[in-house]
Amino acid sequence: MNFTQMHERLRLELLRRIQRGTVSVSLLARQTGFGQSHLSNFLHSRRQLSLEALDRILAAQHMAAGDLLPTNFSSEGLPAGEGGGAVPVVSHAAALFEPFIRASAAQTMLHLPAGLLQSIRTRVSTPRRAWQRFVAVRISAADAMPMEPLILPEALTLIDRHYNALIPYRPNRPNLYAVRHGSHLRLRYVDFVAHRLVLRPHNIAYPVDLLEVEQGEPPSELIVGRIALIVNET
Numbered sequence: 001m002n003f004t005q006m007h008e009r010l011r012l013e014l015l016r017r018i019q020r021g022t023v024s025v026s027l028l029a030r031q032t033g034f035g036q037s038h039l040s041n042f043l044h045s046r047r048q049l050s051l052e053a054l055d056r057i058l059a060a061q062h063m064a065a066g067d068l069l070p071t072n073f074s075s076e077g078l079p080a081g082e083g084g085g086a087v088p089v090v091s092h093a094a095a096l097f098e099p100f101i102r103a104s105a106a107q108t109m110l111h112l113p114a115g116l117l118q119s120i121r122t123r124v125s126t127p128r129r130a131w132q133r134f135v136a137v138r139i140s141a142a143d144a145m146p147m148e149p150l151i152l153p154e155a156l157t158l159i160d161r162h163y164n165a166l167i168p169y170r171p172n173r174p175n176l177y178a179v180r181h182g183s184h185l186r187l188r189y190v191d192f193v194a195h196r197l198v199l200r201p202h203n204i205a206y207p208v209d210l211l212e213v214e215q216g217e218p219p220s221e222l223i224v225g226r227i228a229l230i231v232n233e234t
Helices: 003-020 025-032 036-043 051-060 092-097 141-147
Strands: 086-089 108-111 134-138 156-160 176-181 184-193 196-200 209-212 223-231
Touching: 003 036, 003 051, 003 092, 025 036, 025 051, 092 134, 092 184, 141 184, 176 196, 176 209, 184 223
Parallel strands: 086 134
Antiparallel strands: 086 108, 134 156, 156 223, 176 184, 176 223, 184 196, 196 209
16 A cells, blocks of 8 residues: 555545544644644645654554555455455444444455456445445344345345445346445435435335435435345345
């Protein structure tokens, strides 16, 4: 990983922490001694930091350079590319908010057939393009109920975070998406109607939800990614 990539990953990680409320620009300014305008320009990609400034921010946020590295492991536990067939299984919060999955966030690995990940097509908005692409999450019994029998309790679902467009992956078949609903992750079929995301369950016993999209915000910002694979445990 070069300096530019590390720089961008730190910027995205700080934005994630600000979004989750664990840090603010004013608090970061007090921690590092930098002016708020200086930090704001960095966070909005209007300027870059020096290596010394980057080190100061990492220290203030109790991070190491290794925390900015994406985590992917082969079946032998060694680092591998995303095409290696192993995907980290993470918490719902990590899937929602973490652009790059750190080693400590990977609960286990989902091992897939060779070549499967490379065959999956992408449709991604520009900001999301920098995120680590594939993650997997486990679905609890309560979260699975609205999608039964398609998704069963304790299923593992593979999320392609580089597919957040409301365009069918296959003709005449609705996409299943992971969606950010407040601070929660929901699996639903999705339409966009009158500035609202319409979240439809598979199980008709459950209600349709409407999710307001803020003025000026594209609906893709609320879509974590397309569900590319469901592994139901039997």
